[in-house]
Amino acid sequence: MTNEEITEILQKRLKPTRFKHTLGVAETAVKLAEKYGADKDKAYLAGLLHDCAKNIDFETSKAYCKEHSVPMKEICMKERSLIHAPLGAYMAKEEFGVSDPEILTAIYYHTTGHEDMALLTKILYMADAVEPNRDQDGIEEIRELAFSDINEALIRSIDATLLHIINKGVTIDCDTIKARNFLIEERNAKTKPNC
Template sequence: MDRIIEVLRDRIGEKRLGHTLSVVEESLILAKKHKAPEEKVKIAALLHDFAKNITLEESVKLVKDYNLELDDVTITSSELIHGPLGARMVRDYFNIGDQEILNAITYHTTGRENMTTVEKIVFLADFIEPARDFEGIEVIRKRSLENLDEAILMALDSIISYLINKRSIIHANTIHARNYLLKKGIGE
């Protein structure tokens, strides 16, 4: 873990390292509460923003070098590209082959349908870590300790409303994630 933190400090800087460590802490609280594998959650949370400080131009270049096939929405947004690119990069940097960890990193921004508990926890922890502040966050924080699916549905509602208000593109995975939960009857 110390080696990862040193590499991270170099790559993403002190400020984002602070965010990352908060996400780790939050993830471990949720992992304990929901009986998820703590080691996996910890590694995924530690590495979730690994590619965040790379410019979009450089990210697109790396995506080509790695032969990653990304959709046209992801490839044009640094908000989105750092998930899948980061997952690919940590495979190389730290020899991480665990697909669940890699998926948690890949989908931490968009979410997706049928997420595993590890994916759900990293997605939520990133959204509710202590430095985040927006209307309704306290309710989501509280719910995340009780019911992950309900908390994620609330987070997705909040993300989608925010993106609509900004007139931003919404990634299809985010819509699919929400539809999936609604079809399961979450939030009724």
């Protein structure tokens, strides 16, 4: 399936604001891929499909996942904001014909991140966070940082996400904590003097 065909399907399936966000993520992912030397075509496709399951209501998503044995962490079946990412990875493969494990992994983890993320996963996570239609407090600084130090931008973005989740009073996916800790430990290892 071509990107144009996928775009047509998504334009019909997604709400207009979600579709606009999707295009923003795909375009931002390409810019980040250019900056960091990743595959631009993979970045665009991952961005295009990252929210392909976002507008499916929670109960329908859970039923679909059970019926099709979609690989899913338990927390995703409990938290409305998390289920669309693994379901989207499944749909990208089954409905849109994506077979590249790097793209599928990036889609699967674009909401939570995970420990020791591959570059494409980092790019998609950041593109989702900083695409031009995002306007939450502090986003400009993170957006700028995304194009100079993606790991530091990830830490700042994850910190902001964690604060948001804590304020909402919902469960935090342990992969998000592991992603943050890994990035901080990696940063600290680089800044420690050699003895």
